[in-house]
Amino acid sequence: MNYLEENSPDRNPRPDDEILEDRGLKNLLGEWRAPEITSSLDQRILTSYRRQFLHRPLWRRWLTGSISLPAPVAVTAALLLCATSYLAARKTTSYTLESAPTPPAVKIVEVPVPVVQKEIVTHVVYKNTVVQKAKEDPASISPPSRVDLADFRPVSEIKIIVSPGGNDEK
């Protein structure tokens, strides 16, 4: 149906624009006031509402039930859940890494090996020349007699002879 047909005066007479602002009629209509709602109606409706949910089967209440949470509580719970999940995942990963280098099962196999024994005896003999010399001539190694410096006279002239060879005795 086009616009002209729909708005033709015969089918659908259009009101004048000014009728939407008919103050006189509006004021007159305002004289008729609806009564207030009684508290008994409120009570009756709330009672009916409660009764409706009392008779509702439990399974349906479970299926269609919902819990309302304040936004901060919901956000905190979500963050805690995320943190716990992250930590749990991390722990699982480290456990895997630690458990990776576990030694393989040890299997002991005895293999008979022929033993070739070779006995080497080493004997070291140390010769103590001083002890031996003492045994041979005990007087030669006797402690020196007491030195008396009573008649000691310093020499008037010292002649130093340097002989090469260090401490070697000649």
Added chain:
Amino acid sequence: MTDERLLEQAASGDETAFAVIYERHRGLVFRFAYRLSQSREVAEEITHDCFLSLIKEPQRFKTQEQRASLRTYLCAAARNLAFKRLRRAGAETAIDDLSEQLAATASQEPLRLLLDAEVSEAVRKAINELPPLQREALILFEYEELSLAEIAEVAGADVGTVKSRLHRARQRLRILLAPYFKEGVDINVERCRL
């Protein structure tokens, strides 16, 4: 919180959410039902059934959610219940248009209206004389201040039709309430009759 969210919670057993929805819309539904039916008892029944059906079958609102607000949905529900009662009451008159009948009534009404002392009662009676669809448009527009688009949603009609109903309702009210208009307010009764 939005009506849609509250309705979800109320439908799952949250009584507080239901109380908030009820508090928001009870006045509108009750007044509309009362003015349509002109009976407190019937208006209470309609209000009760309206809210309970909303909770029993919230999906019926959800299917219309894209285009309807909860208040227009509730008005439509109240309207359907009221019209059902009108039909059940045995009103043989067609709901849509009683223009022929009204023309005859209007000619007899001024004398009776003049005798009514109470303006309020006169207005009530005049509105009761309107055909239900015109009455509905007038009540929603004048008393509940719904927009023409919202009334069109409630009535399931287009805006042009609603304007037309509103226009005719006002014409008839001007005739029926002519004795109560202040002097100087020319309501063009004769023009309306023509």
